[in-house]
Amino acid sequence: MTHLARVLSSSVAVITDRAAEPSAPTGWADLLGCWDGERLALREALRRPADGPVRSPFPRGGATITCGDLTRRMAHEMAIHRLDAESALPEPPPTRYAAAFAADGVDEFLTFLMPRRARPSNRDGTVRVETEGRLWTIALREGEPPALVGEGRPDVTLSGPADDVYRALWGRPNHAATTGDGTLLEPLAAP
Template sequence: MRNCPKWTTHDLVTHLTTLLSSTVAAITDRPAEPLAAVDWPDTLGRWDGQRLAVREALRLPADTPTRPPSPGTWLLTVGDWTRRLAHETAIHRLDAESALAEPPSTRFGDAFAVDGIEEFLTCFVPRRVADRDGVVRLEAGERTWTVVLRSDEAPEPAEDGVPDLTIAGSPDDVYRALWGRPHAARVVGQVSLLEPLAAP
């Protein structure tokens, strides 16, 4: 896959199946199913099985609390998991499409992309520890976010600040840029400041 050169499509499907299994486990408070698929029929069978399982799990009310992803981490609701899966699947859709000889020109709507940017900033960024100082500004359509980086601290949102790095463009392109996928956003300033924010 062009987007993820170290991954095969099999790796991608296995990763998503593992995420679905973990989601079901968190919502139902049961152990995640072990995934040891090797061949494609087994891999796709497990993928289909977990897709059905997660659809059932997500039928619970959105405000239903779930088990934390790991001990000592933040609490998530069923609604949070729904949002997490939506964006994880969207980004990996781009990865799967990048394996095609002629990838389709997939674009995400503004509202979805803006929500993806906010989900990234609230879900992933607080779990990072910066190794440098700087101010990052994101400009996606009419929305703007500012993130302050301080060495040895978790990045924090800010109301304003003189940016050392600005990423500007359509919500779709800024969304992709945050996730390290090909994009057409304008990137001006210290590009290295993206590293402390990098997606896992």
């Protein structure tokens, strides 16, 4: 909950171009109130035009980020943390994300988040990520962050239904298949 409160606060800050709120409180009641307030503030901030540029919250900012990019980022941030919250229940519900949403999550991870957050690779290789009807190829070069490329013969393939590949990229329980040298997926590990 503290992590989500900080994510919400920093997202509001970059959209509104202000400083992020101080650290979230530690007591449950105060933390819940802080989270709820930041959630409402983010909802209001995201009413701005989708194509409006915002300050990048990432160390390697990359291309211009828009309010629409952050709307997409928050949808997937909350979806992944929903899985975390549900996994803490004594009997987790069988949540499955729709293929279109999960495929968008894979694309958002690989085209938006990975270039801004991925760790440099410690070796060369080619990674292919496949879902129903979608394919992404990532080049790994020693000392450089992973980069999307048009095509290439893969050294490892991560494949399966979009929901499972989405979960796999985020390091959540999944049934995606890995074919080839799975250690090449390490530079793609979610932050």
